[in-house]
Amino acid sequence: xxxxxxxxxxxxxxxxxxxxxxxxxxxxxxxxxxxxxxxxxxxxxxxxxxxxxxxxxxxxxxxxxxxxxxxxxxxxxxxxxxxxxxxxxxxxxxxxxxxxxxxxxxxxxxxxxxxxxxxxxxxxxxxxxxxxxxxxxxxxxxxxxxxxxxxxxxxxxxxxxxxxxxxxxxxxxxxxxxxxxxxxxxxxxxxxxxxxxxxxxxxxxxxxxxxxxxxxxxxxxxx
Numbered sequence: 255x256x257x258x259x260x261x262x263x264x265x266x267x268x269x270x271x272x273x274x275x276x277x278x279x280x281x282x283x284x285x286x287x288x289x290x291x292x293x294x295x296x297x298x299x300x301x302x303x304x305x306x307x308x309x310x311x312x313x314x315x316x317x318x319x320x321x322x323x324x325x326x327x328x329x330x331x332x333x334x335x336x337x338x339x340x341x342x343x344x345x346x347x348x349x350x351x352x353x354x355x356x357x358x359x360x361x362x363x364x365x366x367x368x369x370x371x372x373x374x375x376x377x378x379x380x381x382x383x384x385x386x387x388x389x390x391x392x393x394x395x396x397x398x399x400x401x402x403x404x405x406x407x408x409x410x411x412x413x414x415x416x417x418x419x420x421x422x423x424x425x426x427x428x429x430x431x432x433x434x435x436x437x438x439x440x441x442x443x444x445x446x447x448x449x450x451x452x453x454x455x456x457x458x459x460x461x462x463x464x465x466x467x468x469x470x471x472x473x474x475x476x477x
Contacts, residue, residue: 255304258292262301264308274307290439325372326380326393333376336389340402340417341371341440347386351375356382356389371401371442397421399429399446403439411435414451423468428476432456447475 255264255274266274281303282292289295325335348365350356357364357378366374375383380391390398397420403409405416412434420432430447433439438450449472450457455464458471 255301255308257297257301257304262304264301264304266304266307267309270307270309274304277303277307290437323372324393325390325395325398328374331376332378333374334378334380334383334391335368335372335374336383336391337372337395337398339388339390339397340420342388343373344388347388350386356386396426397424399427400424400432401430401440401442401446402432403434403437405432405434405451409434409439411437412451413453414456416449416451419451419456419465419468420449423465423472425469425473425476428472430472447472 255262255266257278278300281300285295285299287295292300323335325337327334347356351364354364357375364376366376368374373389375389375391383389383391392398400420402416402420403412405418406412406414414434416432416434420430424430424432428447429445430449431438431441432449432451433441434451436450438448441448447459448457449459449468452462455462456468457463458468459475461471463471
């Protein structure tokens with residue numbers, strides 16, 4: 255278990271992982287005050303909550319998808335790797351998956367969440383997933399490399415509705431993160447272009463441009 259990016263030394267069996275995450279989230283909510291991130295507070299109450307789920311003999315890590323795989327069908331498995339649009343899955347999508355409207359088969363496992371901001375949907379096809387706007391299963395999708403924070407109106411600190419702007423302005427094939435303020439919440443760890451909202455436009459890779467020039471600036475940096 256990593257807390258604020260640091261290994262706590264705790265090992266949690268896969269069978270207890272969901273419970274541990276809920277307990278950790280509740281502990282954080284109780285002590286967070288105005289903090290947004292674990293690294294802004296003393297994380298010991300969260301570590302303590304996680305510790306109640308720890309085991310000296312954790313379950314071995316699953317090996318079926320042991321390394322990052324591209325979005326799209328996984329050859330020979332009947333599964334599809336999909337990227338949740340902006341890292342968010344609607345409750346309606348999860349209910350449809352649970353009801354097997356988007357996936358078939360008799361296996362109890364419908365969905366596997368990976369460490370790479372993707373999910374593996376079992377016993378399905380890209381065609382079955384095409385009807386879900388928040389699951390990207392096409393490796394050629396225009397926005398596959400684009401991420402965004404929650405943005406306005408759901409965040410009071412955000413200067414713009416960054417998700418709507420990302421949908422409208424991001425050109426094909428660009429790796430970019432749209433953020434509503436300098437905090438850059440949700441920023442990915444890999445190489446990408448920072449697109450940070452400001453009054454009247456965005457700072458694209460550190461250079462301010464008006465809203466009407468964001469797509470042009472992103473295309474120039476992509477090249």
